[in-house]
Amino acid sequence: MKTIENSNILIVGLGLIGGSYARALNKHHMIPMGEDIDEETMKYALEHHMIDSNFLSLEEKIQRADFIILGLYPSQVVPWIEHYQPYMKEGTLITDVTGVKRRITYQVEQILRKDVEFIASHPMAGKETSGILHASADLFQKANFIITPTLHSSKDSIEWMKQFALLLGCKYIEILTPEQHDEIIGFLSQLPHAIAVALMNSHEAENYIKYTGDSFRDLTRIAKVNEALWSELFISNQDYLISEIDQFIIELEKLKQDIKENRITDLKEKFQTSKAKRKLFDKI
Amino acid sequence: MKTIENSNILIVGLGLIGGSYARALNKHHMIPMGEDIDEETMKYALEHHMIDSNFLSLEEKIQRADFIILGLYPSQVVPWIEHYQPYMKEGTLITDVTGVKRRITYQVEQILRKDVEFIASHPMAGKETSGILHASADLFQKANFIITPTLHSSKDSIEWMKQFALLLGCKYIEILTPEQHDEIIGFLSQLPHAIAVALMNSHEAENYIKYTGDSFRDLTRIAKVNEALWSELFISNQDYLISEIDQFIIELEKLKQDIKENRITDLKEKFQTSKAKRKLFDKI
Numbered sequence: 001m002k003t004i005e006n007s008n009i010l011i012v013g014l015g016l017i018g019g020s021y022a023r024a025l026n027k028h029h030m031i032p033m034g035e036d037i038d039e040e041t042m043k044y045a046l047e048h049h050m051i052d053s054n055f056l057s058l059e060e061k062i063q064r065a066d067f068i069i070l071g072l073y074p075s076q077v078v079p080w081i082e083h084y085q086p087y088m089k090e091g092t093l094i095t096d097v098t099g100v101k102r103r104i105t106y107q108v109e110q111i112l113r114k115d116v117e118f119i120a121s122h123p124m125a126g127k128e129t130s131g132i133l134h135a136s137a138d139l140f141q142k143a144n145f146i147i148t149p150t151l152h153s154s155k156d157s158i159e160w161m162k163q164f165a166l167l168l169g170c171k172y173i174e175i176l177t178p179e180q181h182d183e184i185i186g187f188l189s190q191l192p193h194a195i196a197v198a199l200m201n202s203h204e205a206e207n208y209i210k211y212t213g214d215s216f217r218d219l220t221r222i223a224k225v226n227e228a229l230w231s232e233l234f235i236s237n238q239d240y241l242i243s244e245i246d247q248f249i250i251e252l253e254k255l256k257q258d259i260k261e262n263r264i265t266d267l268k269e270k271f272q273t274s275k276a277k278r279k280l281f282d283k284i
Numbered sequence: 285m286k287t288i289e290n291s292n293i294l295i296v297g298l299g300l301i302g303g304s305y306a307r308a309l310n311k312h313h314m315i316p317m318g319e320d321i322d323e324e325t326m327k328y329a330l331e332h333h334m335i336d337s338n339f340l341s342l343e344e345k346i347q348r349a350d351f352i353i354l355g356l357y358p359s360q361v362v363p364w365i366e367h368y369q370p371y372m373k374e375g376t377l378i379t380d381v382t383g384v385k386r387r388i389t390y391q392v393e394q395i396l397r398k399d400v401e402f403i404a405s406h407p408m409a410g411k412e413t414s415g416i417l418h419a420s421a422d423l424f425q426k427a428n429f430i431i432t433p434t435l436h437s438s439k440d441s442i443e444w445m446k447q448f449a450l451l452l453g454c455k456y457i458e459i460l461t462p463e464q465h466d467e468i469i470g471f472l473s474q475l476p477h478a479i480a481v482a483l484m485n486s487h488e489a490e491n492y493i494k495y496t497g498d499s500f501r502d503l504t505r506i507a508k509v510n511e512a513l514w515s516e517l518f519i520s521n522q523d524y525l526i527s528e529i530d531q532f533i534i535e536l537e538k539l540k541q542d543i544k545e546n547r548i549t550d551l552k553e554k555f556q557t558s559k560a561k562r563k564l565f566d567k568i
Binding site: 189199207255 | 408410479494495496500504509512530534537539557562564
């Protein structure tokens with residue numbers, strides 16, 4: 001099997017994540033092929049030598065690629081593969097970067113050619129900004145990286161994805177089923193985004209700006225979401241996300257009851273628990 | 285009227301906030317008098333020349349002070365003033381640093397000597413750590429500072445507090461009634477803390493550490509609360525805080541309904557609103 005270093009890599013979609021993948025490869029002296037439907041993005045990527053400046057058509061790039069990374073929105077992944085797989089060569093490995101895995105993974109498996117392979121993955125890194133202008137080689141430094149193989153995934157492709165994550169700078173590389181991934185992401189990523197948006201929307205903002213401290217700023221930073229992407233993510237994972245929202249509201253209602261009934265000892269216990277738990281999450 | 289620079293200042297309670305006040309004064313070449321019930325804290329403050337190393341008793345320090353800052357928990361402010369006001373000289377100005385204002389302000393006004401003045405204030409800065417070891421002169425740089433005078437407050441003391449906030453490095457200095465303060469703080473500070481604690485406590489943590497991204501870390505940073513202080517703050521402000529929790533839950537339930545019923549357009553609108561509002565809160 002080829003190593004990542006001597007493979008032809010194609011990144012389709014050069015947004016924040018796709019663009020940062022390109023930057024991370026550049027840092028290791030690799031120039032992938034790249035494609036984006038936005039002309040300005042392509043121009044920027046070429047001018048900054050983030051992608052190979054060959055003049056191949058997309059179909060020709062696909063024909064040459066050993067490894068295709070789809071830096072696309074969830075809804076675009078299956079149609080893209082369906083449309084372009086005729087151009088892939090035998091043995092091509094495809095991955096994505098999206099934050100929901102069940103639907104995509106099983107839909108791709110149903111339509112995919114038998115002589116190419118798709119293995120989904122999710123770099124646990126992001127910013128409250130989007131687009132190639134914010135892409136950075138360092139986005140994945142010490143980040144977590146999740147690979148979600150299925151029963152049909154080969155050992156080689158799992159190993160390949162691990163090597164690729166290490167090359168990006170990721171620290172913990174974890175293997176989950178698509179179901180485990182979506183459940184965990186419902187709690188760790190989607191619920192915090194839902195909370196930040198609801199918190200931000202629960203009052204008119206103008207009256208509060210002059211009085212705010214950093215805790216409010218921290219909690220609402222991710223309220224600056226990319227609405228096209230996150231509405232897709234929320235709806236694709238609605239079962240898990242709704243269950244997480246419900247569980248969180250139950251916990252908040254418990255806290256409210258303690259406050260209402262002056263139960264200072266119970267409050268202190270809840271604070272001690274949350275403090276002890278939170279310490280486990282510090283980046284080392 | 286004396287200027288801050290040629291006044292005798294006494295800081296009672298040299299924790300994170302009281303200690304940082306001392307550090308900020310030191311930066312302006314002023315050494316306040318200081319007092320703390322914790323011996324190690326006093327030793328640290330003296331060794332680091334944060335406070336004046338005179339050997340006066342607390343009563344003697346109070347007798348000399350023109351300006352007394354109470355870096356105490358909310359529940360300690362009224363008893364402290366009641367106990368020590370006999371030692372104050374005429375015209376002494378007292379302030380606090382606490383995050384709740386109604387109860388303290390009106391209780392102090394009932395018991396306070398007529399020839400001294402109390403004016404409450406609240407620096408909108410903090411950390412998820414506590415104690416003098418984390419005190420820093422820069423804690424208040426560009427922070428907001430709220431003064432909550434009453435009908436009995438003199439113009440001179442309001443002006444004094446403004447000058448003092450500028451000296452700390454604060455940027456926006458705002459005047460609010462104690463009621464306005466407590467309502468705003470219920471939303472901007474206490475609700476985010478309640479959310480962070482409930483989010484942290486809604487699952488066992490151990491299973492999730494390897495998969496987390498920065499959004500979850502950001503949202504739960506303040507779950508590391510000082511439980512003694514925050515249980516007091518929550519209960520002293522229970523009416524406003526409970527109303528804020530209820531309003532937030534209503535907003536989160538709306539978002540949940542959109543997700544449940546696949547209302548992608550409504551979701552996008554909510555995200556656009558939250559993004560636009562959040563941008564207003566960026567520190568300039």
